[in-house]
Amino acid sequence: MIPISKRKIGTSILLSIITFGIYLIYWEYMLVKNTKSIKKDNSSCIGEFLCLAFVPFYSLYWWFTRGKQVKDQFTINGCTATGNETAYLILEIFGLRIVSIAIMQNDFNSLPSEIADDSSMTREPLFHIAKRPAIEWWKAWLIRGGAIIASLIVCAFIIVILTKQNPLEVYAAMVKGSFGTPRKFWAMLQNLAILLCISLAVTPAFKMKFWNLGAEGQVLFGGLCSMVLMFTVGDKIPNWLLIASMLAASVLGGILWGLFPAVLKAKLGTNESLFTLMMNYIAIQLVAFAIMVWVPSGSSVMGLVNSTTKAGWLPDLFGQKYLINILIVAVLTVVMFIYLKYSKHGYEISVVGESENTARYIGINVKKVIVRTMILSGALCGLAGFLLVSGTNHTISKELAGGNGFTAIMVSWLAKFNPLIMVLTSFLIAFLQKGAGEIATNFKLNTSIADILTGIIIFFIIGCEFFINYQIKSTKSKEGK
Amino acid sequence: MLSTIASFINAAIIQGIPLLFGSIGEIITEKSGNLNLGIPGIMYVGGISGIIGGYIYEHSVEKTVPILCILVSLCASLIGSALMSLIYAFLTQTLKANQNVTGLALTTFGVGVGNFFGGSLLKFFNESGSISLLDTGLAYKKALPFASKLGLFGNTFLSFGFLAYTAIIIAIVSSIILNKTKVGLNLRAIGENPATADAAGINVNRYKYLSTLIGGMIAGLGGLYFVMDYTAGAWTNNGFGDRGWLAIAIVIFALWKPKSAILSSFIFGGLYIICVYIPGLSSSSKEIIKMLPYLVTIIVLVVISARKKKEHQPPQSLGLTYFREER
Numbered sequence: 001m002i003p004i005s006k007r008k009i010g011t012s013i014l015l016s017i018i019t020f021g022i023y024l025i026y027w028e029y030m031l032v033k034n035t036k037s038i039k040k041d042n043s044s045c046i047g048e049f050l051c052l053a054f055v056p057f058y059s060l061y062w063w064f065t066r067g068k069q070v071k072d073q074f075t076i077n078g079c080t081a082t083g084n085e086t087a088y089l090i091l092e093i094f095g096l097r098i099v100s101i102a103i104m105q106n107d108f109n110s111l112p113s114e115i116a117d118d119s120s121m122t123r124e125p126l127f128h129i130a131k132r133p134a135i136e137w138w139k140a141w142l143i144r145g146g147a148i149i150a151s152l153i154v155c156a157f158i159i160v161i162l163t164k165q166n167p168l169e170v171y172a173a174m175v176k177g178s179f180g181t182p183r184k185f186w187a188m189l190q191n192l193a194i195l196l197c198i199s200l201a202v203t204p205a206f207k208m209k210f211w212n213l214g215a216e217g218q219v220l221f222g223g224l225c226s227m228v229l230m231f232t233v234g235d236k237i238p239n240w241l242l243i244a245s246m247l248a249a250s251v252l253g254g255i256l257w258g259l260f261p262a263v264l265k266a267k268l269g270t271n272e273s274l275f276t277l278m279m280n281y282i283a284i285q286l287v288a289f290a291i292m293v294w295v296p297s298g299s300s301v302m303g304l305v306n307s308t309t310k311a312g313w314l315p316d317l318f319g320q321k322y323l324i325n326i327l328i329v330a331v332l333t334v335v336m337f338i339y340l341k342y343s344k345h346g347y348e349i350s351v352v353g354e355s356e357n358t359a360r361y362i363g364i365n366v367k368k369v370i371v372r373t374m375i376l377s378g379a380l381c382g383l384a385g386f387l388l389v390s391g392t393n394h395t396i397s398k399e400l401a402g403g404n405g406f407t408a409i410m411v412s413w414l415a416k417f418n419p420l421i422m423v424l425t426s427f428l429i430a431f432l433q434k435g436a437g438e439i440a441t442n443f444k445l446n447t448s449i450a451d452i453l454t455g456i457i458i459f460f461i462i463g464c465e466f467f468i469n470y471q472i473k474s475t476k477s478k479e480g481k
Numbered sequence: 482m483l484s485t486i487a488s489f490i491n492a493a494i495i496q497g498i499p500l501l502f503g504s505i506g507e508i509i510t511e512k513s514g515n516l517n518l519g520i521p522g523i524m525y526v527g528g529i530s531g532i533i534g535g536y537i538y539e540h541s542v543e544k545t546v547p548i549l550c551i552l553v554s555l556c557a558s559l560i561g562s563a564l565m566s567l568i569y570a571f572l573t574q575t576l577k578a579n580q581n582v583t584g585l586a587l588t589t590f591g592v593g594v595g596n597f598f599g600g601s602l603l604k605f606f607n608e609s610g611s612i613s614l615l616d617t618g619l620a621y622k623k624a625l626p627f628a629s630k631l632g633l634f635g636n637t638f639l640s641f642g643f644l645a646y647t648a649i650i651i652a653i654v655s656s657i658i659l660n661k662t663k664v665g666l667n668l669r670a671i672g673e674n675p676a677t678a679d680a681a682g683i684n685v686n687r688y689k690y691l692s693t694l695i696g697g698m699i700a701g702l703g704g705l706y707f708v709m710d711y712t713a714g715a716w717t718n719n720g721f722g723d724r725g726w727l728a729i730a731i732v733i734f735a736l737w738k739p740k741s742a743i744l745s746s747f748i749f750g751g752l753y754i755i756c757v758y759i760p761g762l763s764s765s766s767k768e769i770i771k772m773l774p775y776l777v778t779i780i781v782l783v784v785i786s787a788r789k790k791k792e793h794q795p796p797q798s799l800g801l802t803y804f805r806e807e808r
Contacts (some may be wrong), residue, residue, distance in 0.1 A: 130806060162601075211581055213518075270786040271795070273518075273581065274733060274778070277726060281775040285768050292765035406585050413582045446600030448718075451593025458586040459572065466576035 003037055005030045006109045009102050024098065031101060034108050035066045038073045063088040063100060070107065081107045132471045140468045147464035151457040163443045170439055177438025178431050190322040190392060192430040193329040194384055198408035199422050200336045201380030204373045207340065207417045208353045210265065214276025216405025217283035218257040218378050222385025224287050225253035227396045230305055231294060247386050254382020255375050257283065262374030266367035284398050302395050313394055325391045337419040349373055410458050429454060487637045489758045495711060497750030501648045502703030503728025504735065504742045505655055510696035511732060512659060513689045514672040514798040515573060518584025520700050521725020522591020523565045527701025528708040529595040530561025532716050535617035536602060547620035554617055554709065562701025563694055565591055570693040574686055577802045599716040611715065618714025642710040644702065649743055651699055656739040668692055672796030675803040685803060703728065730778040736785065736793045749774050
């Protein structure tokens with residue numbers, strides 16, 4: 001057996017071009033080694049290779065003699081070589097060494113496997129990926145923390161390239177965006193509350209592996225239902241009754257929007273992610289329609305509704321406009337945590353999510369669980385719509401949910417469906433958005449920088465889950481055992 | 482009346498071309514089992530990279546050459562959308578992340594990149610105003626020379642820039658590759674059951690990577706067509722709108738068949754703008770008519786799930802991460 005390294009010629013030439021010739025040097029070295037090993041000579045070939053590379057005109061001698069030797073060795077082994085020492089010499093004179101290399105490699109490749117043993121062709125991969133049984137919680141959080149730090153470093157690079165400012169200053173500006181003034185702090189809390197509310201809404205559905213991409217539409221339609229009441233009967237009934245009926249209408253609206261896809265998914269197995277996605281646009285068009293009807297001037301922007309009577313506006317609490325919103329969502333978070341973790345419903349949801357077959361086997365009515373969970377999900381989205389219309393904006397627009405319906409999916413996923421951790425992840429996102437808004441105005445950039453930074457951070461966090469769930473094992477160490 | 486219908490058909494095709502690119506790209510990606518919800522973001526990036534490429538070219542030379550305008554912006558667009566698809570493929574294939582979450586994050590990121598550079602590209606070059614690449618736009622819009630001589634027919638069906646025909650050719654070619662070649666068979670096998678395909682010796686990882694990459698690049702061309710041909714080299718933030726999601730809807734409407742995607746895209750393009758062509762509509766009822774494409778998608782979704790025909794179903798492993806050692 002002669003150890004010969006075989007390689008694909010086309011790939012090697014391509015690799016040589018891509019690496020600007022670095023691969024070619026390696027390839028040539030391996031070829032020199034081959035010419036030695038075919039003579040059963042195991043001595044080092046470094047000296048010969050260096051001479052070939054640096055001694056002038058040595059290469060002409062080398063190609064001529066080695067071409068001959070290789071041909072002879074092939075004949076001894078009962079094979080024929082296509083390469084010819086004269087051809088090599090001529091190619092070398094004209095500077096076409098890569099062709100000679102290819103021809104000689106082709107000869108070596110043609111050696112049958114009984115004579116030439118190539119360990120590189122049948123090489124096992126250096127490592128393989130295996131699922132981790134379970135990882136200590138602190139290790140998992142260490143990995144996540146590392147990913148967030150890494151993503152912040154990447155973001156810093158991007159910010160520096162775009163603004164040419166000291167990244168620490170930029171990050172300081174971001175902190176100011178959320179904590180700079182009490183007003184900014186409350187606004188950030190308000191964003192956090194709405195995002196958290198929608199995230200709580202989508203969580204039970206996701207835990208069940210029901211891909212509700214329609215939170216945006218459910219929020220919007222819920223908000224629209226509130227607005228209809230606020231606009232039409234605003235001054236005709238007592239305020240408490242108005243607010244109560246708006247709340248009910250919003251929740252019902254959200255449920256309705258979530259119920260269509262849920263029922264069809266349960267009955268027919270309709271793809272829910274696309275169904276809910278389309279429902280978003282129907283809700284958007286309904287809102288656009290309503291605005292066209294309500295705003296007489298034909299403008300597509302609706303002003304504050306009932307700005308004098310404040311009918312249907314959630315009252316300020318302790319002088320803070322957003323406090324009610326925040327309190328409601330805080331209570332909801334705890335309730336949702338208990339619901340998912342300790343109630344029978346929550347257990348059923350996680351069983352259906354893990355395996356529908358198991359759920360059926362142990363007697364869970366999967367269809368019922370799907371519909372019930374989506375009712376809950378839609379209701380909470382509707383509530384978010386109510387909080388936005390009645391507690392925050394007092395008006396409605398197509399951008400009421402502002403993409404939070406999609407962001408919520410990521411918030412929920414990043415928190416591994418745990419409502420308490422969602423407080424952290426939605427804080428991260430709200431902080432980023434406010435911070436990016438601040439640097440956008442400070443450094444005269446476009447506010448879309450927030451989306452870019454959010455995207456990068458999310459990429460890192462979803463990427464790092466791999467290192468939590470899987471481990472990379474070296475093949476060598478396994479053999480050693 | 483006839484001229485109204487002709488101009489409607491013309492407009493429907495123009496609206497349909499970006500959708501066609503997007504849906505072909507998504508079909509190729511989905512056939513390998515990857516549900517790439519990042520397509521809307523990729524299309525934004527495809528558009529803005531084309532704009533950036535074209536802008537840099539137009540500003541670095543005194544006199545522009547049309548063919549170079551096209552080449553530079555086309556390459557830039559392809560590179561941009563390829564990078565985006567690589568992010569998706571790396572996260573979902575190599576790092577085995579959830580496809581839906583990755584796709585949504587990619588869309589957020591891509592739309593952000595599009596709007597960010599669309600809004601501040603001129604600032605980086607110390608200019609003001611809005612982006613408009615007249616020369617590049619004109620180069621893309623150049624129609625077949627004999628189109629205007631063919632009267633109504635020519636104006637309706639032949640008055641498009643070269644990218645429109647490219648879209649149709651890509652659709653037909655990908656239909657042939659998917660259905661008639663070994664590569665297509667392997668790809669479909671992976672989409673149906675990656676474990677079986679793996680056992681049969683098909684390199685699942687390579688196929689999934691390549692199909693996501695190629696699909697993303699094709700979808701990116703949709704964004705390029707929109708900014709270069711439809712808006713003639715001008716960029717408005719969020720101008721591309723929700724067309725990316727519609728492209729994903731068309732994949733279902735066309736039942737994962739590239740050839741049917743051609744007609745479906747034109748139908749959706751028509752539905753997208755039909756409100757302009759119906760006479761006597763008030764501005765509020767126009768908003769209702771604009772719901773049509775989404776309603777139609779929902780109806781198709783429900784109908785195909787109710788009929789449960791085998792050949793009309795999505796690839797079986799769509800949206801699932803494949804891990805060889807998992808049972």
